[in-house]
Structure formats: C-alpha cells, structure tokens
Amino acid sequence: MNNTVRISVVGLVFATLFAVLGIRLWTMQITEVHAYEVRAESQQVRVVYTPAPRGNIVDVNGVKLAGTRSALAAVVDLALIDDDEIDSLAENLGALLNESASGIVEQLSVDNRGLQITVAKDLTDAQAMFLLEHREDFAGVTVIPQPIRTYPFGDLAAHVLGYIGRPNDEDLEREDVDGTDFVGRAGVERSYDAQLQGTEGIVQYRVDARRKVLSLVREAPPTAGGSLILTLDSRVQEQLQQSLRDGLIQARLLEMQEREGELEGLSRSQRIAEALSEARREAAGTSDTPTETTSTIASVGVDDDDVARGPEPITVDAAEVLGPLYPGLPIDSEGVCVPVQRVAIPLGGEGMLSGIEPRFVRLDSIADMDGELVATVSISGVKTAVGANDWVDDERQVLQVLQLTEDEIILWHKDPWCPVRATGVILNPNDGSVIAMSSFPTYDPTIFVDGLSTEQWAALGTVSAFQNFAVQGLYAPASTFKVVPYVLAVEEGFYPLDRGRGDKEVGEESNEVPVPLRTDTDEYFCGGEFKFTLNDGTVQTKRDWIYPGSHGLLDLHGALEKSCDLYFWDLALRLWQERNDDSNIDKENLLQEWSRSFGFGTATGIDLPFEKSGLIPDRTWFSDQQDKETGRVRDGPWVGGDLMDIAVGQGAVLTTPLQLANGFSAMVNGGTVWQPRVVSQIINADGEVIDENPREVVARVDLDPRTVRMLREDLQTVVRSGTARSAFDGFGDNVELVGGKTGTGEVIKSSQDFKQVDNALFVGVAPINDPKWVVAVVVERGGGGSAVAAPIARQVLQYLLNGPEGVTELAPGLETD
Amino acid sequence: MSLRTRHRPTSVRMKDEPFKPDLVLVLTYLAISAIGLLMVYSATAPGLEASGKDPAAELRSQAIFVVIGFIIFGVVSTIDLVELRGFAGPIYIAAVVPLILVLTPLGESERMAQRWLPLGPIQFQPSEFAKIAVILMVASLLAAAEVPLKWNTVARILVVVGIPAALIFRQPDLGTTLVFVFVVLVMLFVGGSTMRQLGFLFVAAVVGTVGVFQLNIIKAYQITRLTAFIDPDSHSLDATYNQVQSEIAIGSGGLFGKGLFEGSQTNLQFVPVQSSDFIFTAVGEQFGFIGSAIVISLFGILLFRLLIIAGSARSRFAFLVTIGIAAMLAFHIFVNIGMTVRIMPVTGLPLPFMSAGGTVFVALSASLGLAHSAWIRRNSPVGE
Known part of the structure; x- marks a missing residue:
C-alpha cells in the first residue's frame, strides 16, 4: 500500500463518519422535525390555571346559602427559588403568617420543582400588602386571588347543600377535574358539580430553562359556574332544623326521665x-x-x-x-x-x-x-x-x-335506647318541590373548605352527621303506612270480613259521601289481641300497641284515627286467605302493588346523591333472599303474617323519610306521584336561566276523588281526636287544617332483659282541604311517634300555617302507636 | 513499495512560490472561527442580558483567544517542521510534566475532574498541548522507523502514547484519552504498520476496554455518561438532560432553522454548557439542516485540505504530523457533533474552532498551523 492509498483510506473513514452525522441530522431536522418542535414548545410554555369560582346556591327567595369569596392566597413557585433560599424564605413567611418556619420548610421541601405550593390560603389584606411591598424578602412568592367556598348560614340546609372536597379516583375520571380542584362530595354540590364548577381560567407564559417567566402567551379569565336556585325556603328550613334539634333533645330527656324512673329510687x-x-x-x-x-x-x-x-x-x-x-x-x-x-x-x-x-x-x-x-x-x-x-x-x-x-x-x-337522630322533610305535594330537608346531628359545610381535623371527623363521623338521612335513612314506616291499605280498602272495596254490625255516620259531611262507600265501613271490633289461624291450623296471636287495652268498635275511619293494628292485619289476612280465589285480582300482591304505585320501594329520583330505594317485600323477594342466603329473612315459606306486617308498615318494609312524604303527597293530591326536586333552575352570572329542572310526574294513580277527600278528612281526625291529638294540643289557629298520621316503628323487640327500641314517625299534611305542605319526621330510636315525632311536625306546621309567632314550645305528646 | 523522504503532491499543481499559504485552508479556518464566535454570542447573550450583565462578555473573552489563536496559527505556520522534529523529545517531556502536576493539589478541579492548571490569571489545560506533543513524538519515531514497522517500534510508540494517555485518563478525561487511541491508530496505519499489528492493537484495545470496565477503573458516573445516551429516558435527568435538550434543540431547527437569536432552546438556555461542548446545538437550532450541513461541509473541506497537505508533504515527518492532526480534528468533530445529536456519549470533547474555551482554541490553532507549515514548505529543499 502506498501513501496515496493509505491517505485515501483515512479520507474514506473521515467521509464515513461525516456521512453518519449528515444522515442523523437529516432524520432529526427533516424527517422527525415535528416531534422535536412539539417537545421544544411544550417545555417552553408554562400553564397556570386560575380556579373558577363555584356557582352560588340560593333558596327559593334568592337567599344565598352557598357562595364564593375571593381570598388572597400566598403561593410559592418552587421553580423560582433555589434550595438554599428556602430556609430564609420560610422564616420570613413564618413570621408573617404566624406559623412555624419549620412547618413551611417541610411544605416546600418537595421533589417536584415545577410545583406551586400554596402556603397560605386566606391572607389578610395587611399580610397581602406586606408581601407585595417586601418582594425582596419573599422571592418566589406570588399573591393570587383564589375563590373560597362560603356557607353564610353555617349548618343551614347542610345536607341539601352537601360539601366540597378533593376529588377521589372516581371523580378524577371526569375530564374537567384534576387533582387540585375541589369537587362536590355530597348534596347538590355533588349532584350539580359539573354545572357549579365553571371553567378554569388559563394563563400561558413563555419561560426559559430556569422557568423564569418571559412573556404572556395567552390569558383567558375563569368563567364562574352556574348558580343553583333551590326549591328550599330557608326560613322554613331554619324552623325545621330548630324543631328537629329541640325534638331530639326532648326525646333524650324523655329517655333519661324514663331511666330515672327505672332506677328504683336511687339517684343516678x-x-x-x-x-x-x-x-x-x-x-x-x-x-x-x-x-x-x-x-x-x-x-x-x-x-x-x-x-x-x-x-x-x-x-x-x-x-x-x-x-x-x-x-x-x-x-x-x-x-x-x-x-x-x-x-x-x-x-x-x-x-x-x-x-x-x-x-x-x-x-x-x-x-x-x-x-x-x-x-x-x-x-x-x-x-x-x-x-x-x-x-x-x-x-x-x-x-x-x-x-x-x-x-x-x-x-x-x-346505646340502643338513646335517641340518635331526628330527620325531617317538607314537600310541596303539588309539584314535588322540597321546601325543607334536614337531619340532626348536622354539620357546617365550611369545615370541609379548610380541611377537616381528625377530631371533627371522629366526632361527626361517629354519629354519621354527614349523611342525609332524609334520602339515605331507611326506616320501617310503621303505622304511618296504614294509609296504603286504607286507600286500597276504599278503592278496591276490600274490608276485613269479620266485621261487626251497624252503620256509622262519617263526619259532618256524610251526606256527600255516596252510600256504597259508607256501607262498607261497617264497624269492626278492634280489641287488643288478634288471634288468627295459620295454614297449618295453628292459632297465632298478634298484639295491638294498645294491648292490654282495646279500641272497641271501629270502622275504617276509626281504625286510621286510632291506628288500630287489628283492622289492617285482618284486611291483609283476608287478602292472603283469598289469594287463590277465582277473581282475576292478584290479591297476594295487591297491597305491594298499591304501595309501589305511591313510590314506596323505589328511589324517588330526587336530584340528590346516594338516595336509597327502600323495600316493599313480597314472596319473590323473600325466596330470593333465601336463595342468596343474605341472612335478612328467616327460614320457611312466605306466610300471611308477612303480608299482615306490610299492612302496618313493619316486617321488612323500609322507606326513606322522603318516600314517606312523597307517598303521602301523592295520596292527598289526588294521585299524582311527583319526582321530588331540590333545584328548580340554574342561572348564569347575568341571571339568565341556563338550565331547568322542571317538575316532573313519575306516575299517576287513578284515585276516586272521594277516596282522596275521605283520607284527608280522616287524617284530620287523627290530629283532632286520634293518636296525634295530644301532640297538637294548643296548636292555636288553623288546627282544623292539619292532618297527619303517627307511627312507632319497632327496632328491637322487647324481651325479658331488654327494653323495646322504637323509631318515632309522623307525617303531617296541611292545609288539609288543599294541601300545600307534607311534613315527614322520623326520630331514630326516639320512642313513640305521637310523643316525639308529632310535636316536631307540629311546630313546623304552626310555622307554616300561623307564621313564626304561631310556634309554641315543644312538648311531648302521649305515647300511642 | 518503499516510502521516500521526499514526496510530490499528485493532485495539486506545483507552485514555484515557496511561501504561498493554503488559502482554502486559511479561509475555512477563519470562517469556522467566525461562525463559532457568532454562535458563542447567540448562546450566551440572552442569559447574560437576563442577569444584568454585558451580553457580549463571553463573546469578548472568546474573541481575545480567537485573535491569539490566529496569531499562533500564523506564527506556527512559519516553523520549519524539519527543524521542529529535533525538538519532539523535549516538547514531549515539557507536555507530560504538567499532566503530572495537574493531578497534584496544584491542579484545579471543575465538574469533578482535575484538568486545569492555574497560570496566574489564566487557566491552562495541559492535555490540549499534550495532544500536539504526542503527535510530534509519534511522528518523529515513525519517520525514523523502517517500513513495514517492527514490533518493537510499535511497542515504543505505545509507551510514548500510553504515559500521557494514562495520566489524562486519571484526571479523569476519557474523551481526550480516546483521542490518543484514535490518533495513534490512524498514524500507525499510515505510518506503515502491518495489518497484523493493527489487528493486534484492535484486539488489545477491546481487551483493555473490557478490563477497564471490569476492574472498576472507570467510575460509575462515567459508565452512566457513556451509556445513558442510548436510552435517555431510563436514566436520571442529570445524566441525560444535556443531550436530550440538545437533541430537541437541533431537531426542532428543521430545514432552515429558527433564525439567529430566534432559537428558543438556545436563547432560553435550555441547553447547559452550550457555548462550549454543545455549541453545535446553536447552529442546528438557529440555522437548521442547511446551517448544520454548511458547518459540517466546512469541516470536511478543512480535513480534505489536510489530507491533501499530507499527500504533498516533503518529509515523512511532516506527512505523519499532518495526518495525526487531521485524525485528531476529525475525531473531535465526529464525537462532539455525534454527542449533540445523541449518537455518541457525552465525553466533553470540544468542537474545534467553535466551542468557547481559550486553551482549546489556541492549541488547535497551533496544531493547524503545524499542518499549514507543512504546506508552505512543501517545495522547499530538505534542510537536514
């Protein structure tokens, strides 16, 4: 090989190396240029989102129940400070915010340098001013306006409003939500979260490699979320909450008095x-x-x-x-x-x-x-x-x-006997609007804005204060449910067989009641004990709440007025015994069908989250539970006794307080089952309606107007002279416009060493001739419906009918059903 | 065929004027240096301006070295390589001593490596001059040797290269060590070694490399730096950040580039040490493929001229020196640009005549001057 050849070889090696560089540059700058451009662009633009203020929530009169306040937050942009600056910055911030510097150092010591850390959510004006005037001492700190949720009336309507918090995994699947947002976690804050959120503002900056802001690329201000107009009336709501609270306290006092009595003379x-x-x-x-x-x-x-x-x-x-x-x-x-x-x-x-x-x-x-x-x-x-x-x-x-x-x-x-909670709902029976809804114990949603302390969580969580028991609480409706077999009886012409003799005049306007209905209300002997024969020939005994007393002779009206169990048991028993007759009516399920037609056993579809559907049991459900071995039902077949339990709202029947109010509404308004709602409209910042939640009919039950009128009358009798009479003593004016039904739901049966535990229920209707309000009250483990629940409803009805001055002091009624 | 001490250029027309410079070489050298200064300015000005300093500060200090480099180039161009050959030994020793000194506490450390010797106000990087000294020494040994080379000649050359290479490796400066390996291989090849010798050296290099890794002589961070470029996502940000940013900068330049001072990556300082090791990113981003191709072509012309000079050198010593210098420059260019486009690991080798850095510019100008002197005196009689 001569030199020329060797030089050429070297030249060839050089040329090859250069060709490699050329090809690589060609691929990068010509073929894949777009991918590199995107990467270059993305790291040079810094996006800052400015949170949108959540929409307001106002009551039917425009009273703001939830709003937004613009607070000034101090935010440290970690990209703008060096590690060795953290200590002195934390010291300055600590002094300004009156916090420990070490706590702030901890907050700022995170790995991700791209983060912006909020060190103070809500600066006072003076603090903000000081920060802005002493920028050199607070390098990397910016003061930005941040909307903060406010609930001006504290716990007023808390269960309807709900609360906000950090999103969970499920929330994060939504496109409009990221980890730093607040989302509604309960109440309308949750069910209308998307409408309340608004649109985040966006600020895009151009930054250099040190993330120093060079220029503004794009700025779009946030758009506030829509405001909800509730059907709630905050004045009525306030009265309901007060009455529920006082009623629960009274229930406890009653319980304690009773315990005192059992302590045989010794002081506690x-x-x-x-x-x-x-x-x-x-x-x-x-x-x-x-x-x-x-x-x-x-x-x-x-x-x-x-x-x-x-x-x-x-x-x-x-x-x-x-x-x-x-x-x-x-x-x-x-x-x-x-x-x-x-x-x-x-x-x-x-x-x-x-x-x-x-x-x-x-x-x-x-x-x-x-x-x-x-x-x-x-x-x-x-x-x-x-x-x-x-x-x-x-x-x-x-x-x-x-x-x-x-x-x-x-x-x-x-403590099984200690009254735990009082829940109430007020519905407008003519369109399903919720006028008030609450349960006590309750909470102030504001505590979620700052983050809940462990103590608060333990205290409120232990008593389930955050749950809306009006839609989430399941209770046996007990005697309040008797209106269902009542309507069935009148509409189907179906009464207990074993009736006594003799006609009875029904009320003063009996002339207007047509004869067939009246003749079917023959008197019935309503004793304290009900003996009946089972399929296998054994004789069973059920006892009325009045046992060892007796109601004496009653017709259907009297049976509702005095809440006679026997009458309705007998009615159910007849349905059971005739279930296989040759009529084409499915008598075994007739009572369940009537129950379901008024919305029992199904979620009402109210615009609140976590609603429970309740239960109207039947043979199918019963055997299904047995097959699945859920442990909720006993062994053996579905029997007549089960149907008899349904007639008096016991057994496996479960309803929410809202279902009770809604079912009563349908019965007294002529048969229209409304879908309850708490929000009627959503408006934007300019007051324009952007969305509506109109009243909606779920079902129409074909009721004879005479049935409706008779039921109203009898509900009034319950208050005038029936089981609720004592609770409505001293009601004042317009007591004749109030109707209702008491109920005492057995939670735990009494036994030798165990005192019975009862839920107290009452559903009230007013004005009875043209109902505008239906009030359902449940006091969990409260005792008797007439003693504990009816007085709460009484106060609310006094308020509704006679105004704030008409409300008299809470006093327990007599124990009845 | 035997090699003679006197060579005639085959492709270049003979000139009667003995001191005529190689205009193409000089102009290319000046053009690359000028582009380099512009790039240094574009890469440093925005950052200096942002921090309230004189935006031309870095440009000015680099320009001083460029001027010094030009002068050195001119001066060295007049040296008679034949005379210089006699000084190869002393120069070699003078270059190796500072390499030892730099490892003592006298040396200054920067970015985990001791490469600098403080000389009054100026810092001095002895390894840059060691490259020239080694090329001179190897060329001198090869020029005197019989062709084909004997094994003991090869061994002597390996010792001559091995001492400074090992010292530089200790600094540690892996890139420069590899320069020695490449340069000596090329010089042995053109210097008349047999294929068996080259094959043996190649095997030895492979075994040596494996040994270096196995014996943990290379530090962990060096291995990471050497291998991280293959899969930048799997390594920590520090190991690959430079290269990833450099790649983005060059790739996003496209065909025509973003324009001078319009390079968002360059001007927003996304690429660290851009003015020195990553200066090519400034070209790639601001002038795109066209600009990159022009710069690479200029380097190509430079190397082509050096090969021509080698071919026309009047002495075997000059021939070998020129080839050595060409190999050194080629290796620098390929490894440096290869690093910025992520086909080579990060080794810290500067881009000749463009990267900011005084010692490098002056040293490389001197070496180019040596090659140039071979051209200028290609026709003069051998004065031995």
Whole structure:
C-alpha cells in the first residue's frame, strides 16, 4: 500500500463518519422535525390555571346559602427559588403568617420543582400588602386571588347543600377535574358539580430553562359556574332544623326521665358509684393485672364518699369517658344517654358505656397471639377475649373493637335506647318541590373548605352527621303506612270480613259521601289481641300497641284515627286467605302493588346523591333472599303474617323519610306521584336561566276523588281526636287544617332483659282541604311517634300555617302507636 | 513499495512560490472561527442580558483567544517542521510534566475532574498541548522507523502514547484519552504498520476496554455518561438532560432553522454548557439542516485540505504530523457533533474552532498551523 492509498483510506473513514452525522441530522431536522418542535414548545410554555369560582346556591327567595369569596392566597413557585433560599424564605413567611418556619420548610421541601405550593390560603389584606411591598424578602412568592367556598348560614340546609372536597379516583375520571380542584362530595354540590364548577381560567407564559417567566402567551379569565336556585325556603328550613334539634333533645330527656324512673329510687350518681365500685371489686378479685394504674376513666359527677373510700382514687373527666360529643347538643352531665360512643381505654383502665344501666369496661390485658393482638376485657366483671374489629357482644352488636394497640383499646359503643337522630322533610305535594330537608346531628359545610381535623371527623363521623338521612335513612314506616291499605280498602272495596254490625255516620259531611262507600265501613271490633289461624291450623296471636287495652268498635275511619293494628292485619289476612280465589285480582300482591304505585320501594329520583330505594317485600323477594342466603329473612315459606306486617308498615318494609312524604303527597293530591326536586333552575352570572329542572310526574294513580277527600278528612281526625291529638294540643289557629298520621316503628323487640327500641314517625299534611305542605319526621330510636315525632311536625306546621309567632314550645305528646 | 523522504503532491499543481499559504485552508479556518464566535454570542447573550450583565462578555473573552489563536496559527505556520522534529523529545517531556502536576493539589478541579492548571490569571489545560506533543513524538519515531514497522517500534510508540494517555485518563478525561487511541491508530496505519499489528492493537484495545470496565477503573458516573445516551429516558435527568435538550434543540431547527437569536432552546438556555461542548446545538437550532450541513461541509473541506497537505508533504515527518492532526480534528468533530445529536456519549470533547474555551482554541490553532507549515514548505529543499 502506498501513501496515496493509505491517505485515501483515512479520507474514506473521515467521509464515513461525516456521512453518519449528515444522515442523523437529516432524520432529526427533516424527517422527525415535528416531534422535536412539539417537545421544544411544550417545555417552553408554562400553564397556570386560575380556579373558577363555584356557582352560588340560593333558596327559593334568592337567599344565598352557598357562595364564593375571593381570598388572597400566598403561593410559592418552587421553580423560582433555589434550595438554599428556602430556609430564609420560610422564616420570613413564618413570621408573617404566624406559623412555624419549620412547618413551611417541610411544605416546600418537595421533589417536584415545577410545583406551586400554596402556603397560605386566606391572607389578610395587611399580610397581602406586606408581601407585595417586601418582594425582596419573599422571592418566589406570588399573591393570587383564589375563590373560597362560603356557607353564610353555617349548618343551614347542610345536607341539601352537601360539601366540597378533593376529588377521589372516581371523580378524577371526569375530564374537567384534576387533582387540585375541589369537587362536590355530597348534596347538590355533588349532584350539580359539573354545572357549579365553571371553567378554569388559563394563563400561558413563555419561560426559559430556569422557568423564569418571559412573556404572556395567552390569558383567558375563569368563567364562574352556574348558580343553583333551590326549591328550599330557608326560613322554613331554619324552623325545621330548630324543631328537629329541640325534638331530639326532648326525646333524650324523655329517655333519661324514663331511666330515672327505672332506677328504683336511687339517684343516678349513687347508682353509678355503686356500679363502679362493684366493677372494681370484681376486677380486683379476678384480674391478675396490676391495678395500681391510674385510671383515666371516670365516672361522672360522682361526689359520693363511697367511691372515694374505694380501693383507688378515681379521677373524673366526663369528656374522656364520653368520647366526642355532638356539637351543640347538650348531654346529660352524668352521661347516661350517649347514642354512639368512642371510648378509649388504656391498659388497666376503665371506660363507661352509656345505657339504661351504665356498664363499665375494664381493659385487663393485651396479649400477642401469633402476631395478632388479643385483649381481655371485663364488662361488669365478665371477662371476654377480643381482637381488633371483633364484636365484644356478638348477640346485640352494640360494642365493637375499633382499634387495638399494645397499650390501648378503642371501643365503639351504641346505646340502643338513646335517641340518635331526628330527620325531617317538607314537600310541596303539588309539584314535588322540597321546601325543607334536614337531619340532626348536622354539620357546617365550611369545615370541609379548610380541611377537616381528625377530631371533627371522629366526632361527626361517629354519629354519621354527614349523611342525609332524609334520602339515605331507611326506616320501617310503621303505622304511618296504614294509609296504603286504607286507600286500597276504599278503592278496591276490600274490608276485613269479620266485621261487626251497624252503620256509622262519617263526619259532618256524610251526606256527600255516596252510600256504597259508607256501607262498607261497617264497624269492626278492634280489641287488643288478634288471634288468627295459620295454614297449618295453628292459632297465632298478634298484639295491638294498645294491648292490654282495646279500641272497641271501629270502622275504617276509626281504625286510621286510632291506628288500630287489628283492622289492617285482618284486611291483609283476608287478602292472603283469598289469594287463590277465582277473581282475576292478584290479591297476594295487591297491597305491594298499591304501595309501589305511591313510590314506596323505589328511589324517588330526587336530584340528590346516594338516595336509597327502600323495600316493599313480597314472596319473590323473600325466596330470593333465601336463595342468596343474605341472612335478612328467616327460614320457611312466605306466610300471611308477612303480608299482615306490610299492612302496618313493619316486617321488612323500609322507606326513606322522603318516600314517606312523597307517598303521602301523592295520596292527598289526588294521585299524582311527583319526582321530588331540590333545584328548580340554574342561572348564569347575568341571571339568565341556563338550565331547568322542571317538575316532573313519575306516575299517576287513578284515585276516586272521594277516596282522596275521605283520607284527608280522616287524617284530620287523627290530629283532632286520634293518636296525634295530644301532640297538637294548643296548636292555636288553623288546627282544623292539619292532618297527619303517627307511627312507632319497632327496632328491637322487647324481651325479658331488654327494653323495646322504637323509631318515632309522623307525617303531617296541611292545609288539609288543599294541601300545600307534607311534613315527614322520623326520630331514630326516639320512642313513640305521637310523643316525639308529632310535636316536631307540629311546630313546623304552626310555622307554616300561623307564621313564626304561631310556634309554641315543644312538648311531648302521649305515647300511642 | 518503499516510502521516500521526499514526496510530490499528485493532485495539486506545483507552485514555484515557496511561501504561498493554503488559502482554502486559511479561509475555512477563519470562517469556522467566525461562525463559532457568532454562535458563542447567540448562546450566551440572552442569559447574560437576563442577569444584568454585558451580553457580549463571553463573546469578548472568546474573541481575545480567537485573535491569539490566529496569531499562533500564523506564527506556527512559519516553523520549519524539519527543524521542529529535533525538538519532539523535549516538547514531549515539557507536555507530560504538567499532566503530572495537574493531578497534584496544584491542579484545579471543575465538574469533578482535575484538568486545569492555574497560570496566574489564566487557566491552562495541559492535555490540549499534550495532544500536539504526542503527535510530534509519534511522528518523529515513525519517520525514523523502517517500513513495514517492527514490533518493537510499535511497542515504543505505545509507551510514548500510553504515559500521557494514562495520566489524562486519571484526571479523569476519557474523551481526550480516546483521542490518543484514535490518533495513534490512524498514524500507525499510515505510518506503515502491518495489518497484523493493527489487528493486534484492535484486539488489545477491546481487551483493555473490557478490563477497564471490569476492574472498576472507570467510575460509575462515567459508565452512566457513556451509556445513558442510548436510552435517555431510563436514566436520571442529570445524566441525560444535556443531550436530550440538545437533541430537541437541533431537531426542532428543521430545514432552515429558527433564525439567529430566534432559537428558543438556545436563547432560553435550555441547553447547559452550550457555548462550549454543545455549541453545535446553536447552529442546528438557529440555522437548521442547511446551517448544520454548511458547518459540517466546512469541516470536511478543512480535513480534505489536510489530507491533501499530507499527500504533498516533503518529509515523512511532516506527512505523519499532518495526518495525526487531521485524525485528531476529525475525531473531535465526529464525537462532539455525534454527542449533540445523541449518537455518541457525552465525553466533553470540544468542537474545534467553535466551542468557547481559550486553551482549546489556541492549541488547535497551533496544531493547524503545524499542518499549514507543512504546506508552505512543501517545495522547499530538505534542510537536514
């Protein structure tokens, strides 16, 4: 090889290398140029979204129940500061915001340099001004306006409004939602979230590699969301909430008075002290754990010397024993009626459980068994071993282990007799509009704006304060449900067979009631006990609430007025017995069909989230439950007794308070079942209507106008002289315009050692000749409907009929059904 | 065929005027340097301006070195390589001593490597001059050797190259070490080594590379830097950020580029150390494929001229020196531009005559001057 050849080879190598570069440049700059352009562009534009103010929520009169306030937020753009600047910046911010500098350092110490961190959501004007005037001390901090949700009336209509919070995974699937947004999590805030959201504003900046802003590319201001116009009247709502709250307090007082009566003359503090020292004696005698632990329990208000002479001194701290209490609800200072408790007990300590007779739980020991903690607790001296999440009492399921650590146990306890909640709905029966809706305990949605503290969550969550029980609570409608077999009887001409003799004049306007209807209301002997024969020939007995008393002779009207169970049981029994006759009516399901026609057993379709559908049971459902082994039904076949239970709103029948109000509405308005609604219109910032939620008919039940009129009359009789009479004593003017039906739903049957637990219900209608309002009230575990629920409805109806001055003080009615 | 000490150019017309410069070479060199200055300015001005400094500050300091480089080029062009050959040994020693010094505490460290020696106010990078010294030394040894080369000649050359290469590798500066490898291979090839020798060296290089990796002589970050370019997404941002940004800049330039001072990547400083190692991104983004092709073509012309000069060199020593210098420049150009378009790892080799950096510009100007002197004296009688 000569030099020329060797040089040429070298030249060829060089040429090859250069060709490689050329080809690579060609691919990048000619073939794939677009992809590179996109990448270049995207990293040079910084997009900042400005949140849109949520739409307002106003009541029917334009009163703003939820609004938006423009707050000034301090935001640190991490891209604009260096790591070594964080400390001094945090110090300055801490001093300005009156927070710890280390907390701010922690906030700012995140990996993602592209983030903007909000260090203060709501600056005062002075703070904002100071920030802007001392920019050199606050490098990287910008002050930006940020809308903040406000609820000017606190807990007013909280369950209808709902609350907002950070989106969950499901929310994030929506296109218009990202992780930094707030979305509605309950109430209309949730169901109308898309309309309330508005459109985020967008600001695009051109930035350099250090993310320094160079120029503004595009700016679009945010568009506020639409405002909801509710059907609610906040004045009525306020009255309903007040009455529910007062009614629940009264129910508790009644319960406690009753307990006092059962304490055989001893004062409660004596009784507690006695139970406590007994528990201690047993613990000392049977437990091998050291007993010198300082007890944080306490018993409450004990000043009796007996206790002080006990084996150890007792420290008394009511709050610790009782756990978090409802906000705003007074509790008996001795703590004997707490519906739901969270009780934390340290090792060797004791806690007191609310109940007819307070029980004491002692945490004896905690052992580690194969990696799982097992605690030994003694309840009134009886020892039980429990693990995390176990029921301590499998039978009644009122005491459960919430949390178990090496030195502490947290128990969840339910006092079955203590009234837990009062729920009410007021509907306009002529279009399904909700005029007021609430349940107590409730909450102030504002607490969600700042983020809920653990304590708030525990306190309110324990009593399910965040749930809207008007649409989510399922209750046996009990005697209020008797209007369904009542309407069935009149419309189908179907009455108990075993009637007495003799005609009865019905009301003053009986002349207007046509003869066939009247003759079918023959009197019926409504005793305290109902004996009937089953298919297999055995004779069973059901007892009316009035047992051992008797209602005497009653017709259909009287049966509703006095809430006679027998009449409706007998009606159902006849349906059952004739179920296989040759008529073409399906008598076995006739009652269910009538129930369902008024909307029971199906969700009403109201524009609120999480609505429950309730249940009207029948043979199909029954056997279906057996097949699926849900444990909700007993063994054996569907029997006549089941149908009889439906007739009086017991058994498996479940309705929501809203369904009750809506069903009554349909019956008293002539048969139109409306779809209830809380929002009527959505308007934009200029007040133009952008969306409507018009009243909507779900179904029309073909009712004889005479049936409707008769039912109204009889509902009035219930108030005038029937089961609700005592509750409406002293109503004042217009009491003749009020009708209603009481109900007492059995939650737990009484037994030898267990006092019966009842829900109290009342559904009221006014004015009865031309109904404008239907009020449904349920007091959970409240006791008798006439005693506890009717007085609440009475106050509300007084307000509606006679104005605020017409409302008289709450007083319990007499116990009836 | 035997090689003679006197060579006649075959493709270039003989000139009677002995001191006539190679105008194409000089003009190409000046053009590349001028484009380099413009690029340095476009890459640094916006950042300097944004931080409130004189936007031309970097341009000015680079321009000073460019002027010094021009002068050095001119001066060196007049050196008679034949006379210089006698000084190859002392120059070699003078170049190796600072390489040792730079590893002592006297050396200054920048970006985890000790490459600089402070000389009063100026910093000095000894490895740049070591390249020239080694080329001179190797050329001197090869020129004196019999063709085809004997194994012991090859061994001596390997020792001569190995000492500075190892010292530079210790700094650590892998890129420059590889320059030595490439240059010596090319010089041995043209210097008359046999194919067996080259084959052996190739195998040795492979074994050596594997050994270097296996014995953990290379630091982890170096391996990452060397391999990260293959799959930039799988590595931390630091390892690949430069290359990814550089690639985006060049790719988004398109056919005609975004225009001078319109390069968003360049002017918004998305590409770090752009004015030095990544100067080519400024060309690619602002002038597109056309501009890149022009710059690469200028380098091509430069190398072509160097090969012509080599072919016409009057002495074997000059021939070898010119080839060595051409190989060194070619390697720099390919590895540097290859790095900016992500087909080569990040090695820190500058782009000749364009990357900002004083020592490099001056050193490369000097080496180009040496090659140029071979051209100027191609017809003069051998004065040995």
